[in-house]
Amino acid sequence: xxxxxxxxxxxxxxxxxxxxxxxxxxxxxxxxxxxxxxxxxxxxxxxxxxxxxxxxxxxxxxxxxxxxxxxxxxxxxxxxxxxxxxxxxxxxxxxxxxxxxxxxxxxxxxxxxxxxxxxxxxxxxxxxxxxxxxxxxxxxxxxxxxxxxxxxxxxxxxxxxxxxxxxxxxxxxxxxxxxxxxxxxxxxxxxxxxxxxxxxxxxxxxxxxxxxxxxxxxxxxxxxxxxxxxxxxxxxxxxxxxxxxxxxxxxxxxxxxxxxxxxxxxxxxxxxxxxx
Amino acid sequence: xxxxxxxxxxxxxxxxxxxxxxxxxxxxxxxxxxxxxxxxxxxxxxxxxxxxxxxxxxxxxxxxxxxxxxxxxxxxxxxxxxxxxxxxxxxxxxxxxxxxxxxxxxxxxxxxxxxxxxxxxxxxxxxxxxxxxxxxxxxxxxxxxxxxxxxxxxxxxxxxxxxxxxxxxxxxxxxxxxxxxxxxxxxxxxxxxxxxxxxxxxxxxxxxxxxxxxxxxxxxxxxxxxxxxxxxxxxxxxxxxxxxxxxxxxxxxxxxxxxxxxxxxxxxxxxx
Numbered sequence: 210x211x212x213x214x215x216x217x218x219x220x221x222x223x224x225x226x227x228x229x230x231x232x233x234x235x236x237x238x239x240x241x242x243x244x245x246x247x248x249x250x251x252x253x254x255x256x257x258x259x260x261x262x263x264x265x266x267x268x269x270x271x272x273x274x275x276x277x278x279x280x281x282x283x284x285x286x287x288x289x290x291x292x293x294x295x296x297x298x299x300x301x302x303x304x305x306x307x308x309x310x311x312x313x314x315x316x317x318x319x320x321x322x323x324x325x326x327x328x329x330x331x332x333x334x335x336x337x338x339x340x341x342x343x344x345x346x347x348x349x350x351x352x353x354x355x356x357x358x359x360x361x362x363x364x365x366x367x368x369x370x371x372x373x374x375x376x377x378x379x380x381x382x383x384x385x386x387x388x389x390x391x392x393x394x395x396x397x398x399x400x401x402x403x404x405x406x407x408x409x410x411x412x413x414x415x416x417x418x419x420x421x422x423x424x425x426x427x428x429x430x431x432x433x434x435x436x437x438x439x440x441x442x443x444x445x446x447x448x449x450x451x452x453x454x455x456x457x458x459x460x461x462x463x464x465x466x467x468x469x470x471x472x473x474x475x476x477x478x479x480x481x482x483x484x485x
Numbered sequence: 486x487x488x489x490x491x492x493x494x495x496x497x498x499x500x501x502x503x504x505x506x507x508x509x510x511x512x513x514x515x516x517x518x519x520x521x522x523x524x525x526x527x528x529x530x531x532x533x534x535x536x537x538x539x540x541x542x543x544x545x546x547x548x549x550x551x552x553x554x555x556x557x558x559x560x561x562x563x564x565x566x567x568x569x570x571x572x573x574x575x576x577x578x579x580x581x582x583x584x585x586x587x588x589x590x591x592x593x594x595x596x597x598x599x600x601x602x603x604x605x606x607x608x609x610x611x612x613x614x615x616x617x618x619x620x621x622x623x624x625x626x627x628x629x630x631x632x633x634x635x636x637x638x639x640x641x642x643x644x645x646x647x648x649x650x651x652x653x654x655x656x657x658x659x660x661x662x663x664x665x666x667x668x669x670x671x672x673x674x675x676x677x678x679x680x681x682x683x684x685x686x687x688x689x690x691x692x693x694x695x696x697x698x699x700x701x702x703x704x705x706x707x708x709x710x711x712x713x714x715x716x717x718x719x720x721x722x723x724x725x726x727x728x729x730x731x732x733x734x735x736x737x738x739x740x741x742x743x744x745x746x747x748x749x750x751x752x753x754x755x756x757x
Contacts, residue, residue, distance in 0.1 A: 374636060375629050402626070409628040409641040410579065410678075434627060434638045 223280050230276060238269030255324040256340045260317060263342065305360070309343045312359035316340065322369040329368040330357055371435050375408065378431045378441060382449065383424030385459035390417055390425065396456055397429045400448050406441035408432040423463045494657055494693050496542045498729055500568040500609050508546040511569060512539055513657040516604060516622045519549055520567060527558040527567070529606060531620050537656045558617050564608040571660065571695060572605040572619060572730050573683035576639055579628045583645040583652075586676040593667040596646040598681060599659045600697060601625060602688070605730075622658035630680050639680065646679060650722060660688055660695040663720040667703045674704050682713075685736040689719040691726035698732070 242265040250258030279285055300307070317340075322328050326337050328347070333355055335347035345362060347355040370376070384393055394415045401413035414430040429449075433441045453460060467476065497513050503522040511518045514537045521528040530553035580598050588594045601623055607616045628641035646664065647653060653661060662681065668674040686697040699716040715736040719726040 373634055374631075374638075375633055405624050405626050407627070409626055411629065411633065432629065434629070437627075 223282075227277050227280055230273060230280075234269070234273045234276075238266060238273070242266045242269070254320075256317065256320070259324070259339060260313075260342070305358075306343060309359045312363040313340075313342045315363055316345075316359055321367055322372070326372070327370040329370060330362065330365065333357070334370070374435060375411075375432050376435050376438070377411075378433060378438070378445075380429045380431070380445065380449075381418070382427045382429060383421055383461060384427065384453075385461045386425060388425065388458055392456075393425070393427060393458065396452055396458065397427060397449070400445070400452050401429060401431055404431075404441065404445050404448055406433055406437045406444060408434070424461045494540055494695075495690070497540060497657065498568070498570055498690070499542075500566045501543050502566045508549050510541070510544045510546050510549075512536075512541040512544075513604070514538060514540075514622065514659075516620065516658055518569070518604065518606070518620065519553060519555075520606075522565070522567075525560055525562045527560060527608070527617065528555050529558065529618060530555045533623060537654075540657050556618065560608060560615065560617075564610050564615070566609045568607050568609050568614070570605045570607070570730055571602040571658070571688050573686050573688070573697075573733065574601070574603055574621065574625075574640060575619070577630065577637065578642050578681045578683060579630055579639045580642040580644075580646050580679050580681060582676060582679070583647055588666060588668045588674040588676065590668055590671055590673060593665060595663060595665045596648055596679075597650050597653055598642070598646045598662040598664055598679070599644045599653050599656070600662050600681065600683065600686075601640075601642065602658045602660055602695070604658070655694055660686075660697045661722075662686070662697040663699045663722065665699070665701045667701065669703055669705050670707055672707060684733045685715040687717065687719075687728055687732050688730035689723050689726035690729050691719065691723035694723070695729075696720055696723040696726060 242262045245265055246258040246262035248258075249261050275285065278288065322337055324337050324340060327334065328337055330347075333347065333349065335349040335353075335355060338346040338348055338354075342359075344356045344358050347357065349355060382397070394417065397415045398413065401407045401415075402409070407413055408431075411432045413432065414428075416428040416430070417425070418428045419426040429445075431441065431445060450460075452458075494513075497511070501509070503509060503520060505522050505524070507521070509520040511520065512534075515533050515535065517532045517534060519528075519530040519532075520543075530549070532550070532553065578598075578600060582596060586594060601621070603619045603621050605616055605619050607614050609615075625640040625642070628639050630637045630639045644654075650661065655661075664679065664681070666674070666676065666679075681700070683697075689696045689698075696719055698718070699720040701714040701716070703712040703714070705711060713736070715732070719728075
């Protein structure tokens with residue numbers, strides 16, 4: 210490379226043009242993309258706003274890079290030809306990314322959740338921070354940052370916890386076999402009625418669920434406003450325990466009864482190593 | 486010992502000058518409020534008891550129960566008086582009539598609802614007034630007004646709407662609401678639950694009873710929002726009443742809206 214050409218008047222003019230392009234072009238792209246995000250977020254939602262902001266920014270920066278290369282005298286047709294060949298190679302290498310981008314577009318159209326919704330993907334539950342072209346970002350309740358590729362979201366099951374304004378909390382409760390079923394159902398209904406976080410309407414439900422190994426299993430279903438999950442969970446568990454203690458209801462631990470072939474006969478015991 | 490006259494409901498809502506370093510215990514029914522002034526600080530605590538009728542404004546104490554959860558308000562100097570006023574809850578109420586009603590076409594029905602009140606604590610100096618806090622008289626149960634897809638979080642009122650005033654048990658921290666429903670539809674109107682929006686209510690005091698503004702609901706067409714009218718005067722049952730709390734929001738002459746779509750939905754769509 211001939212360094213003397215760098216200081217030629219032509220190159221200085223080119224350098225000036227590139228400088229002006231960067232000085233004016235970059236702020237324009239940044240301001241316009243932010244403006245677009247604000248408008249779209251206001252009229253649609255944060256998801257669309259962020260998506261279009263990034264698309265406009267990437268497109269604008271690509272345009273500036275191409276213009277700079279053109280100004281520097283590079284043959285764009287050769288570059289584009291090389292880019293065509295490179296894109297095939299990159300296409301093979303970037304299959305996953307491409308799949309994520311297409312999944313991101315599907316997510317955009319389907320809109321199963323929005324920014325600030327709480328979602329559950331597999332074992333992960335958290336608040337949606339951003340929905341990007343390649344992935345979504347979550348913040349879990351123990352303050353971890355988690356990135357989930359869009360492809361995973363499209364392929365798997367996603368639960369939007371905060372989609373509807375009210376939810377039902379199902380609590381399984383086991384009581385001893387000696388307890389009266391009607392009485393337990395009455396107590397559970399009363400506990401639900403007395404708890405201020407449990408909605409009166411829709412009414413709480415009590416289901417006698419199963420004859421379990423060591424207990425009679427009941428299910429108490431309580432409706433609550435979605436933001437009051439922790440308040441209800443903490444208070445209702447305490448209320449049930451206190452009420453069962455007050456009413457003398459036994460909550461059994463797992464146990465096994467052994468019989469010697471008959472329920473009525475005593476179990477034969479022989480004592481070994483008896484001292485004489 | 487405090488006299489019968491001092492324990493009148495009228496003394497609950499009067500301004501009181503608090504001396505420093507004395508605890509004041511204020512009770513109206515189930516709600517007890519503890520107050521203390523410390524230079525420019527105001528200490529406020531609340532507790533609730535299973536008592537619905539006791540009225541005991543500003544009794545002086547040297548000590549307080551240990552388990553109180555105090556709140557400290559720091560305010561500018563010069564304020565020495567405090568005033569407690571009844572006010573309305575921060576969410577709508579859902580109330581159930583004592584028996585389900587069916588209102589025939591062209592008929593107007595009325596009911597009385599006993600609405601639990603909140604207590605607003607403010608500092609006063611002449612005409613200057615600064616609100617510190619609003620305290621619910623009792624912890625009410627939540628309920629949902631709408632379906633599982635959309636609706637509104639409300640409080641459930643445990644006492645039922647009744648047809649006659651003398652069926653109500655008058656309590657110091659409850660206000661009586663006269664609720665009228667007019668059926669202008671060409672079909673009958675079954676009523677199972679009523680949603681009451683308290684932010685549009687004035688509160689009036691008449692003798693020993695607190696009253697809210699009168700409400701009129703006009704059901705015009707099937708599955709259409711009904712018209713809601715909040716009166717700006719005390720109901721005719723409240724003789725010689727005085728206004729002691731002005732509504733938090735002005736409802737205008739009448740209105741339709743989301744509020745009433747839900748009300749209409751709850752009233753009209755609940756056939757039995």
